[in-house]
Structure formats: structure tokens, C-alpha cells
Amino acid sequence: MSSYAKQRCSAQEYLELERRAATKSEFFAGEIFAMTGASRNHNLIVANLVRELTLQLKGRPCETYPSDMRVKVNATGLYTYPDLAVVCGPPQFDDEQKDTLLNPTLIIEVLSMSTEGYDRGRKFAHYRKIDSLAEYLLVSQDKPHVDRYVRQPDNQWLLAEWDGLQSQVLLTSIDCRVDMAEIYDKVELTADTVE
Secondary structure, three states: OOOOEEEEOOHHHHHHHHHHOOOOEEEEOOEEEEOOOOOHHHHHHHHHHHHHHHHHHOOOOEEEEEOOOEEEEOOOOEEEOOOEEEEEOOOOEOOOOOOEEOOOOEEEEEEOOOOHHHHHOHHHHHHOOOOOOOEEEEEEOOOOEEEEEEEOOOOOEEEEEEEOOOOEEEEOOOOEEEEHHHHOOOOOOOHHHOO
16 A cells, blocks of 8 residues: 555545546545556466466356455455455445455465565455455565465464475465466566575
């Protein structure tokens, strides 16, 4: 989330503005925050994940949404755009526009230097308030590394990590496995970051 608020407004005013806007913005506590564009590596990773998960979820009651699907955290009022969201079972939306998802099962964020602290910290704190969220994946765009957080029955979150292109990431909430080599297909990595 950018630290520069554009204006104060209600959630309804935000949605009206956002639905007409050429660019995406987050909303929290009456403030609208402009979102910046993404790098080539970031976009390739998102596209790779969308491809892999969509293929694996074909014929199952799950839907994969890339970064244009807004997610609302009802408990905190945050409206945001995860890099990728998956919902299993009937999707629930904020209103009849069906452009604001309320019940993601899995959220994936691709990290950048400017967003990593937010994605690991305050944003994850918001996401943990979504009752349906079972899994949160953080994907590095600079090296083959993935952190996965899985909600436990006692509402704690268990961390697992994967490194290197030979690894395979297990997504238990949606019963999928994704090879790290597929996540990082065509992504430019420096020789010292590839295992």
C-alpha cells in the first residue's frame, strides 16, 4: 500500500470511483491508496501461477482470479487486489457487481522490494481476519523462494518454505502441487540465486 493517501471517502464512494478508474487503488479507513505497476518478473510469475492452478483446478468447484479481482476484508474494511486469489466452493461477492470477492480460500502475493514488508506484515494481518482464508503464499520475484502459511485449527499459522527450482510447492487448501520451475518459467534470475 502506498503511503500517500489520495482522498478521504466512504467505502461506497471508493467503489464508485474505482469502478470507473483506469488504474487500481486500495481502500482502508476512508483513504484511497494508488497501486503501482509491476515488473516483468512479477507479471510472469503471476501468469505462470494462474496457468498452473487453472489447469489443475479444471473440473473442480474452484475459481482462480488474477490481480484484477478485488478482495474485501469484512472484519477490517480493507479493499485490496491480491496478485492471485482462489476460491473453492461458491464465491461470495460484496454486491451484485461481482467484482469484490469476500471468501478467498488461497491468496498469493508476489513480493517486490516496495511491497514485501506490507505483504508480510500489515496486509497479512488483514488477510488473517478472512474466515475462509486457509492458505497464504508469498513468492519472491528475485530468487526461487516461496513461503507458505497454512491456517491451523487453533487459528495459528504454520510456515513452510521452498527454495530452488527443483522443489515442488504443495498447496493443501486447494489440493494442488506446483513445480518451482513452472512458477519461475521465463523469469530472469541471476546465477547466484538459482540452486
